[in-house]
Amino acid sequence: MAGTADAQDNLAPTTVPNWGGMELQGLTVENDFRKLDVAVPLPAVPYLPKLSFHRHAYDTKGRFGGWQKGGARALKAHLPFGLELEAGHRLDRFGNRDSEFVGLTFTYSHLQDHHENWHYGRLGANRGAPMPEHIGADRGKVSFWQLARPIFLGAALALALDDDSETTAASSGSGGQLPGDNGSGGSGGAGDGGDDGGDDGVSPPGPWNMVWNDEFNGNALDTIMWSSTDSYGRDQCFGGGNNEQQCYTSHESPSQNISFSNGNLVLTARLAGGVLNQGRTYTSGRIQSNGKGDFTYGKFEASIKLPTGQGSWPAFWMLPSGNSVDWPSRGEIDIMEAINLGGSGIGDIHGTAHFGDPHTYLGGSDIISDVNAFNTYAVEWYPDEIRWFLNGDEYYRLTQDQWFSSDASNDPNAPFDQDFHLILNLAVGGQWPGNSDGQNFPRQMEVDYVRVYECAEGPSACK
Numbered sequence: 001m002a003g004t005a006d007a008q009d010n011l012a013p014t015t016v017p018n019w020g021g022m023e024l025q026g027l028t029v030e031n032d033f034r035k036l037d038v039a040v041p042l043p044a045v046p047y048l049p050k051l052s053f054h055r056h057a058y059d060t061k062g063r064f065g066g067w068q069k070g071g072a073r074a075l076k077a078h079l080p081f082g083l084e085l086e087a088g089h090r091l092d093r094f095g096n097r098d099s100e101f102v103g104l105t106f107t108y109s110h111l112q113d114h115h116e117n118w119h120y121g122r123l124g125a126n127r128g129a130p131m132p133e134h135i136g137a138d139r140g141k142v143s144f145w146q147l148a149r150p151i152f153l154g155a156a157l158a159l160a161l162d163d164d165s166e167t168t169a170a171s172s173g174s175g176g177q178l179p180g181d182n183g184s185g186g187s188g189g190a191g192d193g194g195d196d197g198g199d200d201g202v203s204p205p206g207p208w209n210m211v212w213n214d215e216f217n218g219n220a221l222d223t224i225m226w227s228s229t230d231s232y233g234r235d236q237c238f239g240g241g242n243n244e245q246q247c248y249t250s251h252e253s254p255s256q257n258i259s260f261s262n263g264n265l266v267l268t269a270r271l272a273g274g275v276l277n278q279g280r281t282y283t284s285g286r287i288q289s290n291g292k293g294d295f296t297y298g299k300f301e302a303s304i305k306l307p308t309g310q311g312s313w314p315a316f317w318m319l320p321s322g323n324s325v326d327w328p329s330r331g332e333i334d335i336m337e338a339i340n341l342g343g344s345g346i347g348d349i350h351g352t353a354h355f356g357d358p359h360t361y362l363g364g365s366d367i368i369s370d371v372n373a374f375n376t377y378a379v380e381w382y383p384d385e386i387r388w389f390l391n392g393d394e395y396y397r398l399t400q401d402q403w404f405s406s407d408a409s410n411d412p413n414a415p416f417d418q419d420f421h422l423i424l425n426l427a428v429g430g431q432w433p434g435n436s437d438g439q440n441f442p443r444q445m446e447v448d449y450v451r452v453y454e455c456a457e458g459p460s461a462c463k
Contacts, residue, residue: 022040024038025037025039032060033058033060034060035057035058036055036058037054039053039054040053040054049078049079049080050077051078052076052078053073053074053075053076054074054075054076054088055073056071056072057070057071058070058071069091071090071091072088072090072091074087074101083104084104085102085104086101086104087102088100205461205463206455206461207456208299208455208456209454211298211452212451213449213450213451214226214449214450215263215448216260216263220260221258221265226287226289226292227287227289227292228248228250228252228286228287229248229250230248230286231319232290232325233323236248236249237276237277238278240430242427243430243431244313244428244430245281245311245429246269246426246428247272247280248283248284248286249284256283257270258285258287261446264446265287265424265446265447266285266446266447267284267285267426267446268284269282269284269312269426269441269442270283270284270442271438271441282428282429282436284426284427284428285425285426286423286426288424289422290421291421294420294421295420295421295454296417296420296459297382297454297459298380298452298453298454298455299379299380299452299454299455300318300335300379300381300422300452301376301451301453302316302335302377302378302424302447302450302451303375304316304375304376304377304446305372305375305446305447305448306338306347306368306375306445307445308341308342308371309340309436309437309443310340310434310436310437310439311340311428311429311430311434311435311436312338312339312341312433312443313338313426313429313432314336314338314425314427314445315337315424315425315427316377316422316423316424317332317337317422318421319331320415320418321418321420321421327354328356328359328361329357329407330418331415331416332354332355333379333416333420334350334351334353334363335378336349336350336351336377337349337350338350339432339433340433341371343371343372346369346370347371348366348367349365349367349368349375349377349390350363351365351379351395353386353403353416355404355416356405356406360403362398364395364396365395366388368390368391374448376389376390377389377390382459382460382463383400383413383417384400384412385397385400386398386416400412400413403415403416424445428443
């Protein structure tokens with residue numbers, strides 16, 4: 001399959017003694033993926049079990065070239081009877097600290113799969129290569145650490161890392177700092193900097209007022225709100241700049257690419273039955289609001305049921321309004337993207353912002369528990385901050401000091417201080433998901449509603 005890397009070197013996980021007591025536990029080298037696993041025994045501490053620090057690191061080719069880094073850091077306590085208590089945190093593809101985890105396992109069990117799921121599931125390692133069976137088998141389960149980490153992580157790390165400061169660690173609620181962590185924190189998340197429920201004298205956030213919405217209850221596209229063409233008038237077989245395999249059409253009917261059913265917008269990707277313009281072999285649907293629904297700041301939300309299959313790339317996103325194609329310096333906000341979702345179990349979604357020259361993009365990921373259900377995706381866009389949400393829970397936050405614009409270097413809010421419009425589309429193939437396998441067509445992206453809110457008391461009052 002195109003886009004699949006051929007392994008150049010793949011050393012199966014094994015324990016190899018190394019200098020200073022360090023153990024090399026795994027090494028993988030492929031065309032677009034590299035992985036390293038090491039363990040370092042820590043000095044014995046009275047009254048505590050044997051401890052070791054583990055570092056799981058990987059590099060993977062990004063969507064637009066270059067290497068991205070991530071992995072996990074963990075502290076492991078070796079208990080009697082072959083039991084091991086592991087606690088730590090993951091690093092996302094941008095190097096930011098991500099979700100903490102804690103787990104109690106037997107020696108030689110598959111706790112490492114918790115780390116493996118990060119790069120195989122969330123980053124699409126090998127860009128379309130099949131997921132290893134032992135990893136895929138665990139992805140549909142609700143794991144212990146998903147349920148228990150908020151309660152036990154702080155206590156586990158405090159006990160292991162600071163045997164004389166239990167009270168301080170417990171009261172901080174931060175989960176402590178792992179060896180090798182620079183303490184920079186993460187990418188934000190639900191509850192970061194939030195209200196602790198006490199009376200701190202801070203007024204509650206202002207109200208959101210809905211100012212624009214489409215519930216898709218009609219039988220045709222509302223052309224006052226949407227167009228079914230490219231945002232900037234480019235060829236419908238443009239390929240999105242990613243060498244995607246589809247041509248978008250404006251055909252509206254149940255047997256075509258844009259239709260309406262049971263109060264939902266349905267965008268359908270189909271095999272074209274021949275080669276189209278620019279060599280494309282699929283047709284699909286896309287709608288956008290440029291010149292009809294343009295907004296600076298607010299809350300943008302949609303309820304969407306995502307398609308599955310290799311090469312599927314549904315998206316709910318935003319581009320600057322107007323006629324300029326000066327990308328990426330004018331910015332892009334991806335509210336939701338997903339690639340190559342499986343037909344059952346959990347799946348991964350991504351939220352990203354693109355900006356700058358040279359091209360820079362930052363974002364985060366989260367997990368949907370049922371890829372066959374409608375889920376709600378949203379961003380809250382403020383002058384100095386953008387927050388991403390899945391089903392009402394924040395999973396990533398980007399602040400003003402992280403983005404920049406080469407076209408307006410003296411404007412700290414640029415490029416995210418101008419009108420953007422909304423886009424819904426179902427792409428097929430491209431540089432990120434890899435080519436489609438041609439199976440399971442037609443594929444459908446269903447949208448229950450799109451809603452836009454403005455903060456009644458000012459663009460920053462609803463934080």
